[in-house]
Amino acid sequence: MVKVLGMGNALVDIMIRIEDESIINEFDLLKGGMKLVDAGFITKLMDSCSHLPLERAPGGSAANTINGLANLGVETGFIGKVADDGFGKFMHDDMLINRINPTLLKGVAPTGIAVALVTPDSERTFAVNLGCAIELSPEDIVPEMFQGYDYFHIEGYLVQNHDLLRKSVILAKQSGAKISLDLASFDVVQENLEFLKEIITGYIDIVFANEDEARAFTGLEPEFALHEIAKNSEVSIVKIGKKGSLIKHMGEAHTIGVIEANSIDTTGAGDLYAAGFLYGLSKKLAMKQCGEIGALMAGRVIEVLGAKMNIPVWKEINDRVSAIESGA
Numbered sequence: 650m651v652k653v654l655g656m657g658n659a660l661v662d663i664m665i666r667i668e669d670e671s672i673i674n675e676f677d678l679l680k681g682g683m684k685l686v687d688a689g690f691i692t693k694l695m696d697s698c699s700h701l702p703l704e705r706a707p708g709g710s711a712a713n714t715i716n717g718l719a720n721l722g723v724e725t726g727f728i729g730k731v732a733d734d735g736f737g738k739f740m741h742d743d744m745l746i747n748r749i750n751p752t753l754l755k756g757v758a759p760t761g762i763a764v765a766l767v768t769p770d771s772e773r774t775f776a777v778n779l780g781c782a783i784e785l786s787p788e789d790i791v792p793e794m795f796q797g798y799d800y801f802h803i804e805g806y807l808v809q810n811h812d813l814l815r816k817s818v819i820l821a822k823q824s825g826a827k828i829s830l831d832l833a834s835f836d837v838v839q840e841n842l843e844f845l846k847e848i849i850t851g852y853i854d855i856v857f858a859n860e861d862e863a864r865a866f867t868g869l870e871p872e873f874a875l876h877e878i879a880k881n882s883e884v885s886i887v888k889i890g891k892k893g894s895l896i897k898h899m900g901e902a903h904t905i906g907v908i909e910a911n912s913i914d915t916t917g918a919g920d921l922y923a924a925g926f927l928y929g930l931s932k933k934l935a936m937k938q939c940g941e942i943g944a945l946m947a948g949r950v951i952e953v954l955g956a957k958m959n960i961p962v963w964k965e966i967n968d969r970v971s972a973i974e975s976g977a
Contacts, residue, residue: 651931652724652797654826656817657711657804658782659729659753660761661736663695664773664916664955665703667766672697673774680768681861683775683806683834691778694764706955707743708763709782710804710833713917713956717924717946719747720963721970723931726750728794730785736760754789756781771912771951787816795824800927805833805862808841808848818852827883827930829855831923832862839865846881854883855930857923863887871895875902884936886926886943888919893944898936905940908948917956921946925970934974941973 667673670680676694678684686694707716712727719725727744731737731753737760744751761780765773790813795801801821807814821828830853832838838845845866849856856878858866863874871887872895878885879897888894896903925946929939949966950956958966 650724651799652726653715653718653800653802653927653931654726654728654795654798655711655715655802656728656807658709658761658779658806659712659727659731659740660709660763660777660779660782661739662706662708662763662765662916662955663703664706664765664767664914665698665701666914666954667698667701667768670768673766673768676776678766678774678776679836680774681772682836683777686776686778688759688778690776691762691764694776698766704954706957707740708956709761710806710831710920711802713920714802714831714924714927715749716747716957717921718928719749720958721924721928721967723928726752726798728752728785728790730754730756730781730789732756732758732760732781734760736762752794754785756784758784765916767914767916767954771915773914773916783810785810785813787812790817790820792820792824795821795826798824798826800829800931801826802829802831802923802927804831805837808833808837808845811841811844814848818848822852827854828852829857829923829927831857831919832859832866835861835865838862842866849878850881855886855927856882856884857886857888857919857926859888859919860890884930886940888922894922894940896936896940901936903936903940905937905944907944910948910952912951914954915951916954917950918947920956921950928970932974938973942970945969945973
């Protein structure tokens with residue numbers, strides 16, 4: 650059985666639906682972006698949103714992808730760092746419930762928190778205090794972590810820790826794993842462009858990007874960015890929102906549509922697309938089928954607040970995935 654290992658910032662997501670963009674502007678956040686902030690910023694932001702309902706869920710980009718794969722029946726593991734606190738226990742227990750093998754190392758600072766402000770157009774804007782997630786270091790990573798895994802999936806937010814990422818991809822390659830990278834955020838891409846190009850050229854087999862990230866990485870619009878990224882990766886994927894996604898593999902490009910969905914929150918859409926796509930790869934499906942499963946997962950997760958779906962939704966997804974696999 651194919652096994653997939655993920656590594657990323659282990660965060661607890663706090664999703665808050667806001668009525669307009671006034672809070673985003675008040676806190677000098679960039680709509681649709683991600684801003685790293687300190688604990689005091691999070692406290693003030695939460696105070697400003699105290700009159701609004703919120704939901705809490707284990708999160709982090711790579712963790713969301715691994716959770717999606719686990720719910721599709723793939724054997725998975727995850728590497729991250731949490732504190733010995735309530736949020737850290739919440740993260741650990743959720744992974745066990747979802748049949749994920751957690752390698753959650755213990756940090757000094759509190760467990761990281763990501764506040765997602767969700768506007769009426771379903772766009773989400775993140776304020777993130779990484780807490781002890783940022784304490785994950787090259788010294789924490791050892792070859793044994795990668796043994797037995799066929800794929801290693803990394804979130805782009807880790808790109809800011811160059812030494813950690815470099816050591817991880819080297820060890821993953823030595824273990825024989827294929828490596829996938831989700832670029833995660835256009836501002837992170839802009840700030841780490843040269844390093845990203847080095848890593849993708851040398852180690853990455855599968856690259857996921859949305860159109861903003863693809864533009865930040867290549868300076869090109871989605872279709873042209875797809876071909877540029879494909880020059881240095883086995884598989885390149887550019888997600889273009891409501892227009893679907895573009896895939897290139899072995900010189901052949903594919904356009905994948907979206908499924909009909911009632912979008913209320915786009916949190917996790919890219920993460921779950923990656924889960925569906927990697928599931929397809931694990932089953933050696935055609936690129937079109939991989940993309941269709943990714944689109945299905947993305948379409949279903951945007952119908953809920955946050956990146957987690959309940960058992961009835963997962964049953965429907967797995968039934969539909971089986972149909973896609975069989976060509977129905």
